[in-house]
Amino acid sequence: MSDDDAEDDLILSELDDEELVLQMHDDLYDGLKEEIEEGVNILLERGWEPYRILTEALVAGMTIVGNDFRDGILFVPEVLLAANAMKGGMAILKPLLAETGAPRMGKMVIGTVKGDIHDIGKNLVAMMMEGAGFEIVDLGINTPAEDYIEALEREQADLLGMSALLTTTMPYMKVVIDTLKEQGKRDDYIVLVGGAPLNEEFAGAIGADSYCRDAAVAVETAKEYMLRKHNRASA
């Protein structure tokens, strides 16, 4: 926020921590990237741990956005603007998180399936998963089965996330899962799928572990599976 803004504009640095975090939730909701970056820097100067800023200011704010999108109060353009603002904050925090150490939830390989170039949903999931402490290997768009499988092995990933927007491309998810089965690797990974035309029935029919309706559900589902995996491993 520049100094010559209107008089009634908030000066973020004059807010106490609690007020500032609430204001950052509002700013995320309004997609104000510069304000989010400023808020992150202020909290860092005040000695906040990067992980605390990520969870309490950014992820919590984005969760409000996600809930209102789910409930039909916000629409795709507003979510994209909010995500862009969150990305601005995460760009500052990411190198610091690596230095200071943050809980590692697991590693996910994610990509939009072959034949499909739509990545808005996939990018939102990747960002929210990252915010929740997952390491993300994003293969981008138009991803063939061999690229998914090669990345899963190379990265020793826990989860595979596949996205499709088109009814013509969503069957490709089954191709990937069938290839994993043929190679005897299906049970090595938790497979989550998502995208506008999908549903739980489809996910079950193709042999995925779960269908995730939105980014928030993807995060919660991934956390549950990782918890079960750890419990099994320690049993």
Place this chain on the structure above:
Amino acid sequence: MRLDDDRLTREGLAPARHGAAAAAPGAPGRLLVIACGALAHEITALIRLNGWDHIALACLPAIWHNSPERIAPGVEELVSRHRNNYEKIFCAYADCGTGGRLKATCERLGIEMIEGPHCYSFFEGNAAFAAHGESEISTFYLTDFLARQFEAFVIRPLGLDRHPELRDAYFGHYEKLVYLAQTDSPALSEKARRAAERLGLAYERRFTGYGDLATALAGAAASATA
């Protein structure tokens, strides 16, 4: 009856006859075609061209293109409401983003629908469209209706009127806009060209006529008593 694009987009169209029978209201047609509002002009043109006076047309809001989860329940509701008034009902939708749900609904209701994934495909011809394969995965399509309603279907719902900076988030991976033309209209071609320019995409016009829509409707028309 004059078709209003804004109403077809938002509200659809109540069952009505559009050929010579439109001048003699009263008895409903023997075949009810339930269609997407985006196909109303093309279907009424085919009804007039072929003299299918036994067909009545009802449309669901074309804007459901952007929320396809509403299509199957919408079709089912119209079928339930009008089933007793018609000898036969035909669903003039392809899968249209319903992920097989519309097909399942139509099978359960015992009505036929158009083959193919969407109107871009059946306008060009499903076989020809499928033959493009991966070469067109980065192509954005418009039809006559979508070229006329570009603002209502693309610019406003995507927020590009308020936030042009979101262009890359939506269209960053697209390369080309193909206008699948049902009619020869220089004015519409110019609209489509301007749409491509606005989205920063290369432009191509491809004349399709009514494609497989004509074949599918001819089959439906022949299956009901004229």
